[in-house]
Amino acid sequence: MISRIDSSSLDPQIPFCSKCVEELKRKMTADFHEERREMTRVARVRDWTDEEISAMRIELRDQLYEELKSVNKPLPPLPGGDDSASRRRTMGKQPNLYSFDGIDSLATALRKYVLQCQSAGFERHNAFKVAVSGGSLPKTLTKALLAQDDEAGKVDFSKWEVFFADERAVPLDHEDSNYKVLKDELLDKIPESMGKPIVHPIDVHYMGDVQEMADQYQDALMKSFAAKDSVKIPIFDLLLLGCGPDGHTCSLFPNHELLRESDAWVAPIEDSPKPPKKRITLTLPVVTGGIKIAFVATGEGKREILSKILDTEEGRSLPCGLVNEGGAEKVSWFTDHGAVQGVSFPRRGSL
Numbered sequence: 139m140i141s142r143i144d145s146s147s148l149d150p151q152i153p154f155c156s157k158c159v160e161e162l163k164r165k166m167t168a169d170f171h172e173e174r175r176e177m178t179r180v181a182r183v184r185d186w187t188d189e190e191i192s193a194m195r196i197e198l199r200d201q202l203y204e205e206l207k208s209v210n211k212p213l214p215p216l217p218g219g220d221d222s223a224s225r226r227r228t229m230g231k232q233p234n235l236y237s238f239d240g241i242d243s244l245a246t247a248l249r250k251y252v253l254q255c256q257s258a259g260f261e262r263h264n265a266f267k268v269a270v271s272g273g274s275l276p277k278t279l280t281k282a283l284l285a286q287d288d289e290a291g292k293v294d295f296s297k298w299e300v301f302f303a304d305e306r307a308v309p310l311d312h313e314d315s316n317y318k319v320l321k322d323e324l325l326d327k328i329p330e331s332m333g334k335p336i337v338h339p340i341d342v343h344y345m346g347d348v349q350e351m352a353d354q355y356q357d358a359l360m361k362s363f364a365a366k367d368s369v370k371i372p373i374f375d376l377l378l379l380g381c382g383p384d385g386h387t388c389s390l391f392p393n394h395e396l397l398r399e400s401d402a403w404v405a406p407i408e409d410s411p412k413p414p415k416k417r418i419t420l421t422l423p424v425v426t427g428g429i430k431i432a433f434v435a436t437g438e439g440k441r442e443i444l445s446k447i448l449d450t451e452e453g454r455s456l457p458c459g460l461v462n463e464g465g466a467e468k469v470s471w472f473t474d475h476g477a478v479q480g481v482s483f484p485r486r487g488s489l
């Protein structure tokens with residue numbers, strides 16, 4: 139029984155301020171994680187099996203959800219929309235759009251950019267904490283990071299900690315696995331002289347229960363970024379993201395209720411419009427909370443969606459548009475000319 143979770147002080151008949159509700163929910167969730175960590179520790183000491191521990195964790199989680207349901211909180215509106223669009227325009231804080239004549243020149247610039255972020259990370263905490271997407275990104279990233287070109291500095295993977303911006307609930311050697319794509323494209327090709335990154339794949343034990351998988355992944359983040367109750371969100375040094383043809387990024391899809399998630403760091407999705415249906419994803423506040431956020435989008439196939447995201451009001455409410463809104467000048471788009479032909483959003487000349 140989770141003794142410290144208590145929403146009984148809230149009378150559902152009485153309207154109360156959304157800030158108090160947020161605070162209560164945050165406290166309940168923080169208490170839950172603390173209690174569950176402690177109970178898991180005790181269970182391990184008592185030699186419970188993995189299955190028993192997993193069942194206990196799921197039961198505790200379900201109790202939390204029941205408690206949270208009783209907290210009367212109206213759903214916040216989807217972030218973005220007219221207000222924030224005009225706010226960004228008046229404040230003049232725009233994402234940076236770079237366009238290159240091909241993948242090679244894009245990779246050279248991306249390398250320079252990642253190295254700048256790496257230096258900042260090393261200065262900040264002697265480590266470089268990155269979240270990486272799947273899809274077409276890892277291939278371009280490999281071109282950038284494994285280039286034999288020391289002009290902009292050296293990549294030191296030994297201080298990298300790599301998390302997944304999103305992951306599909308499939309085995310790690312499955313064709314759909316974002317881990318597999320990154321492993322095949324990049325991780326397996328890193329020469330020993332560049333060091334070995336710490337990589338955090340999903341825990342495939344929990345493939346049948348994506349909520350539990352998301353919780354486990356959040357626990358992994360907590361271990362690296364400190365406990366959730368002591369930091370509001372994990373602050374990545376860099377998030378390297380892709381942009382789907384519908385404007386999705388990570389596994390945050392257009393008009394999906396997950397875009398409203400404001401408590402969890404990692405969330406499950408069971409109805410992804412793009413297969414596979416079951417996935418986990420970093421949430422919007424974690425993405426926009428990063429120190430730097432980079433999108434890589436290339437090829438004519440991305441032209442239509444980029445023009446929507448960057449040039450239209452409607453595009454501002456798409457997941458990529460919401461990252462632009464929330465991240466503003468922290469966001470950089472690395473594109474080729476094919477992807478942004480006809481897009482009127484102003485380009486930047488150089489990094």
Ligand SMILES: O=C1O[C@H](COP(=O)(O)O)[C@@H](O)[C@H](O)[C@H]1O
Nearest residue numbers: 271272273274275380381382388
């Ligand atoms: O499903 C996904 O798609 C997006 C975009 O992929 P792309 O192939 O169009 O670049 C990707 O960023 C995400 O990680 C992945 O799970």
